[in-house]
Amino acid sequence: MKRYVSILSVLISIFAVLAISACAKPPSEEMEYAGNTLTQAQNAYRRMNEAANAKQYDEAKLLAEETINLAERAVSEARTAEAKALADARNAKAAEEAAAADNDEEAGADALRLINTVQSSIAEAEQALKNAQTVRNIELNTNAVLHEIEMAKQLIQEAEASLAEKKYEEAEDAAADARSAVSTAMTLIAEAARERSSKK
Secondary structure, eight states, rough: OOOHHHHHHHHHHHHHHHHHOOOOSOHHHHHHHHHHHHHHHHHHHHHHHHHTTTTTTHHHHHHHHHHHHHHHHHHHHHHHHHHHHHHHHHHHHHHHHHHHHHHOOOOOOOHHHHHHHHHHHHHHHHHHHHHTSSSSSSOOOHHHHHHEEEHHHHHHHHHHHHTTTHHHHHHHHHHHHHHHHHHHHHHOOOOHHHHHTOOO
16 A cells, blocks of 8 residues: 555655646646546546555555546656647747748838938938039038038948858948938038028
8 A cells, every 4th residue: 555655655746746847837738637637547546545544455455446546547648738838838939930030020121211312412422512512602611511421331341241150230320320410511501502592
């Protein structure tokens, strides 16, 4: 009888460990089913002790075997539930990684679009500067405009380097700063042109 009791204790301990080590979100249906089986095992174990205390040893032996079978089944069901939980966790992680890859791809495309747009704006600013320099008596701070354009070019190079390293947020930030520099250059040119126009 002691042999049955010790085996049952081990099986119940294994079940408890399996239940605790399962995923943070275990499959409720399977775990509940395993829990029901364990409850049946515990009930059989209680009846076995009652039979043994009543000296009904044949009945106690049958109940001990039933208890062991139920406990083993509960452990098996717990393992199945744990395996399902782990599989679900792997699938969720794979889906998360796929979504992250999609987000990265989209972020990379956004950064590239911004870089291309700013590069076009730099070319337009350079052309606007050339045109402004042909206007007689224009009071244009050419050095300030060139400084902003050169800063924009440098920032675009940094953005392209970050893009190549898949640092998409850094790439977009650098490109946005480059866009601001181009905007400043264009503003300086436009203000000088307006000032020249008002003096006619």
